[in-house]
Amino acid sequence: MTRMTSTLVLLRHGESVWNAKNLFTGWVDVDLSDTGRSEAVAGGRMLADAGVLPDVVHTSVLRRAITTAHLALDAADRHWIPVRRDWRLNERHYGDLQGKDKKQTMEQFGEEQFMLWRRSYDTPPPPIADDNEYSQQGDPRYAHLGDQMPRTECLKDVVARLVPYWETEIRADLEAGHTVLVAAHGNSLRALVKHLDGIGDDEIAALNIPTGMPLVYELDDDFTPVTKGGRYLDPEAAATAAAAVANQGR
Ligand SMILES: O=C(O)[C@@H](CO)OP(=O)(O)O
Numbered sequence: 001m002t003r004m005t006s007t008l009v010l011l012r013h014g015e016s017v018w019n020a021k022n023l024f025t026g027w028v029d030v031d032l033s034d035t036g037r038s039e040a041v042a043g044g045r046m047l048a049d050a051g052v053l054p055d056v057v058h059t060s061v062l063r064r065a066i067t068t069a070h071l072a073l074d075a076a077d078r079h080w081i082p083v084r085r086d087w088r089l090n091e092r093h094y095g096d097l098q099g100k101d102k103k104q105t106m107e108q109f110g111e112e113q114f115m116l117w118r119r120s121y122d123t124p125p126p127p128i129a130d131d132n133e134y135s136q137q138g139d140p141r142y143a144h145l146g147d148q149m150p151r152t153e154c155l156k157d158v159v160a161r162l163v164p165y166w167e168t169e170i171r172a173d174l175e176a177g178h179t180v181l182v183a184a185h186g187n188s189l190r191a192l193v194k195h196l197d198g199i200g201d202d203e204i205a206a207l208n209i210p211t212g213m214p215l216v217y218e219l220d221d222d223f224t225p226v227t228k229g230g231r232y233l234d235p236e237a238a239a240t241a242a243a244a245v246a247n248q249g250r
Pocket residue numbers: 019023024025026027091092094118186187245248
């Protein structure tokens with residue numbers, strides 16, 4: 001019997017202008033920095049060099065993921081593939097921390113509280129006020145969400161909104177035999193990896209995803225990763241960059 005496997009590529013957007021300034025970002029729709037644009041192009045070249053060629057791409061509705069997908073696919077000569085976008089792939093909503101400096105936040109609230117907000121599974125930051133300049137209240141791309149629109153999220157909330165999208169839209173494309181690229185965000189991809197690899201609620205705190213580095217999963221016919229954790233196309237660079245993400249704020 002032939003075993004059917006499928007290929008899923010996860011790509012966190014390249015460095016954004018707020019990553020460069022060390023600000024909590026969440027749903028604020030900031031652009032890529034020049035470094036982030038170069039990372040996206042390099043990520044696309046890595047895919048082409050490895051012969052991993054996406055047939056369909058899923059992105060969040062935030063421009064740093066959308067632009068990263070475009071630049072990477074253009075570099076891989078796959079700019080023409082079908083695109084699907086959904087808010088369920090958005091970064092975790094960072095509540096009242098959106099727009100705040102990570103280092104200052106750690107100094108103000110202490111490392112324990114800072115890490116609880118940043119990496120605990122189920123402690124959301126305080127909700128953002130609707131009149132905060134970094135609120136998404138009134139943004140037309142979320143009008144259809146009504147009362148469902150988050151004003152803060154912990155990783156558990158991201159798992160709850162993302163897994164239904166994985167189970168329907170992304171899995172349907174994999175089942176159809178497509179190589180799927182998901183261009184999204186540090187915490188939405190942590191939520192997806194947690195689900196795929198069956199990582200525990202405490203263990204997931206230690207997992208960080210670097211910007212612009214393709215992470216390739218081969219999935220079994222029941223969508224279990226053939227190799228837990230997948231494989232980065234440049235594992236050494238990915239490990240160094242993931243450690244830098246872990247240390248933000250320090
Ligand atoms: O600010 C954010 O939205 C995220 C990703 O950049 O930050 P963190 O890694 O601290 O969760």
